[in-house]
Amino acid sequence: MSSKNTRRKVQTSLSSPEIDIWSLDTNQMKKLMLEMYEELELLQILRIDSSCISRFLDAVEGYYHSNPFHNFRHSFCVTQMMFVMIQELTLSKYFQPLELAALLTACICHDLDHPGLNNTYQINAKTELARRFRDKSPLENHHAEMASCILDDVNLFQHLSLSQQKEIKEDITFLILSTDMSRHNDILGQFVAIADQFDFNNPRHRSICKSMLIKACDVSNECRPVNTSEKWVDCLLEEYFNQSDLEKSSGLPYAPHMDRDKVTKANSQVGFISAILIPMFQSLTRVFPSIETLLLKNLREALSHYETQDQLKGDNTT
Numbered sequence: 001m002s003s004k005n006t007r008r009k010v011q012t013s014l015s016s017p018e019i020d021i022w023s024l025d026t027n028q029m030k031k032l033m034l035e036m037y038e039e040l041e042l043l044q045i046l047r048i049d050s051s052c053i054s055r056f057l058d059a060v061e062g063y064y065h066s067n068p069f070h071n072f073r074h075s076f077c078v079t080q081m082m083f084v085m086i087q088e089l090t091l092s093k094y095f096q097p098l099e100l101a102a103l104l105t106a107c108i109c110h111d112l113d114h115p116g117l118n119n120t121y122q123i124n125a126k127t128e129l130a131r132r133f134r135d136k137s138p139l140e141n142h143h144a145e146m147a148s149c150i151l152d153d154v155n156l157f158q159h160l161s162l163s164q165q166k167e168i169k170e171d172i173t174f175l176i177l178s179t180d181m182s183r184h185n186d187i188l189g190q191f192v193a194i195a196d197q198f199d200f201n202n203p204r205h206r207s208i209c210k211s212m213l214i215k216a217c218d219v220s221n222e223c224r225p226v227n228t229s230e231k232w233v234d235c236l237l238e239e240y241f242n243q244s245d246l247e248k249s250s251g252l253p254y255a256p257h258m259d260r261d262k263v264t265k266a267n268s269q270v271g272f273i274s275a276i277l278i279p280m281f282q283s284l285t286r287v288f289p290s291i292e293t294l295l296l297k298n299l300r301e302a303l304s305h306y307e308t309q310d311q312l313k314g315d316n317t318t
């Protein structure tokens with residue numbers, strides 16, 4: 001296929017969960033991130049110049065480590081899924097351009113400078129990050145702080161009024177902090193409590209909804225076709241196993257779901273999809289019914305794929 005055709009194919013799939021995210025190199029991912037802001041007319045509306053946003057994307061990319069999972073491609077996937085949601089759920093009908101820009105920018109920045117070792121490690125190993133943030137979401141606080149520094153450095157929102165700059169920066173910090181999975185039950189519970197009488201005119205409802213949206217995008221790999229998502233599980237388990245190996249050799253506690261002697265791809269995904277993903281995406285369908293066909297369909301297929309694998313494994317060992 002000619003490069004022109006490939007490009008057209010990528011463009012048409014930018015708002016689809018079916019996009020082939022593994023075929024993209026770093027420069028293509030940055031270009032597509034820029035296109036998302038352009039498509040939503042955010043550069044024009046918020047008067048962001050393209051050289052400024054390119055400097056922002058270069059800086060962000062430079063701060064992502066080459067971890068197996070928490071790397072720049074993960075940032076791209078989370079951001080692209082947010083773009084899918086914005087387009088397919090017509091979120092611009094409900095949210096202001098400033099809020100859409102905060103959602104996209106928070107996704108891009110949400111795991112900045114991630115060291116590949118999670119909050120539990122940071123706290124148990126008494127790292128500098130854990131000390132600095134007194135064991136409260138050390139990683140997410142750090143990602144948010146990094147985002148704020150980069151945004152100030154490149155002055156991305158320089159043409160907004162001071163109060164708008166304050167508002168968008170606070171929104172980005174709030175959204176990044178929402179991605180701490182230790183807050184999952186709390187945030188999901190708040191959303192479930194309001195879902196059936198959801199009111200877009202209520203600022204609290206809007207905030208909870210935005211937290212849910214970024215959380216959903218952050219863990220949305222299994223909403224993509226299985227042949228795309230399966231590779232992410234290998235990446236995640238590689239990062240988990242590296243961490244638990246380090247914890248074992250350092251005499252620190254380690255979680256069973258990260259232990260190479262206990263975890264398989266299938267049992268990890270059956271648990272995560274059924275306990276976390278399906279309830280979360282199902283709750284979102286109460287406000288956005290089209291999530292059922294857009295994302296839940298792939299999730300259910302992934303669940304049945306991993307249940308079959310898990311079953312076969314069980315049969316082979318008995």
Ligand SMILES: Nc1nc2c(ncn2[C@@H]2O[C@H](COP(=O)(O)O)[C@@H](O)[C@H]2O)c(=O)[nH]1
Binds near residue numbers: 111179181219233236
């Ligand atoms: N077992 C699985 N765990 C997953 C998967 N996708 C995400 N996750 C976990 O959630 C957090 C998300 O937060 P992040 O901001 O750190 O990216 C991640 O660290 C994993 O622990 C999955 O498909 N399976």
Ligand SMILES: [Zn+2]
Binds near residue numbers: 111
């Ligand atoms: Zn993430």
